[in-house]
Amino acid sequence: MQPPYKVMFLFGTRAEILKLAPIIRLMHRDVDKWQAVLVATAQGDSQLLNDTLEYLKFHVDFSVDASNIANSNEVEQLSQLLHNLNNVINAGQPDMVLVAGDATTSLAASLISFYHHIPLGHVEAGLRTYERYSPFPDEMHRRLTDDLANLYFAPTTGARDNLLQEHHPAKQIYVTGNTAVDSVECNLQEDFDHPLLRKIPADHRILLMTMRRKDNLGTPMKRVFHTMRDIIETNKDVELIFPVYPHAEEVSLADEVLGEHERIHLIEPLNHHDFLNIAARSAILLTDSGGLQEEAPALHRPVLLLRDETERQEAVSLGSVKIVGTDPTTIQQAVFELLNDEKKYRQMEQAEMPFGDGHASEKILNIIEKYLYQK
Incomplete structure (x- = not known):
């Protein structure tokens, strides 16, 4: 041929x-x-x-x-x-x-x-x-x-x-x-600027969360949202950015539990370039996504996985991803540890890149x- x-x-x-x-x-x-x-x-x-x-x-x-x-x-x-x-x-x-x-x-x-x-x-x-x-x-x-x-x-x-x-x-x-890593390499921008980032004080740490899987809709998602609000309310220098997937139930839950807080930013989904660059400037990534598990090690950012298992076990084994599921206590402990234990944070941040x-x-x-x- x-x-x-x-x-x-x-x-x-x-x-x-x-x-x-x-x-x-x-x-x-x-x-x-x-x-x-x-x-x-x-x-x-x-x-x-x-x-x-x-x-x-x-x-x-x-x-x-x-x-x-x-x-x-x-x-x-x-x-x-x-x-x-x-x-x-x-x-x-x-x-x-x-x-x-x-x-x-x-x-x-x-x-x-x-x-x-x-x-x-x-x-x-x-x-x-x-x-x-x-x-x-x-x-x-x-x-x-x-x-x-x-x-x-x-x-x-x-x-x-x-x-x-x-x-x-x-x-x-x-x-x-x-190929997700290929996209990271060509999208990162050293002089990246975004209106949302300008609103956040330079000395505040950002938690970036994505959550949209069907099996997390309802009670699991509501548990996570309440947990994240508690984390933000007890850490005065921490802010949450949550691009809300345009699903009616998710939008309603996000507004109900996470709405009307000055350090919680509910936004529409970002384009991939903006998302990757905001992720690169975040302290911790929380997600139930598969793709972010692959992108995060290339960004050198710790990931807390809001699922009970992963098909990307290499990232867990090498230390860049930690499975926390949707249990409030497990999520809180993992976030607090990364916010307060510099050694633990560095271990996840500097974990070996498994995806090429x-x-x-x-x-x-x-x-x-x-x-x-x-x-």
């Missing part, structure tokens, strides 16, 4: 397109060799995804009608995506399909690629908790996607080992690092080129 190679990128969430963006940018720089075809399904919040695409300055080639997808259950989402993506694949006729992570779009794309005999590359392959329903449905999505993939871009040796233990072909598995050297996208593109050339 000779270039230009047509690679179709399928994504339905902000997290997915941010993981794929460094690879797409490289393709855009070499149009004689690559044709990147972008397919957006907006399986999550469509406005957030559209804002992210606008921020990235990416043009979408196919936009799947998401009017009935975002608010449906997982079975209905998958059914509708299979139907719609089948039409997209027929129209686009790509040489390869590329997906990232574990969303419903990734699973749907992997099934459609299989039925059409189109090679599938899986960015961030091999992540596991080995808990069937936790996180749900992500764990089974990524396992099934790996069962159908042709190329595995594992972010770590641990992810590679998971794939090998599951008897995936060793010659198709590549340890590339994580910031060149994962280049490695992935070289592997894809070699694979397609040999077909």
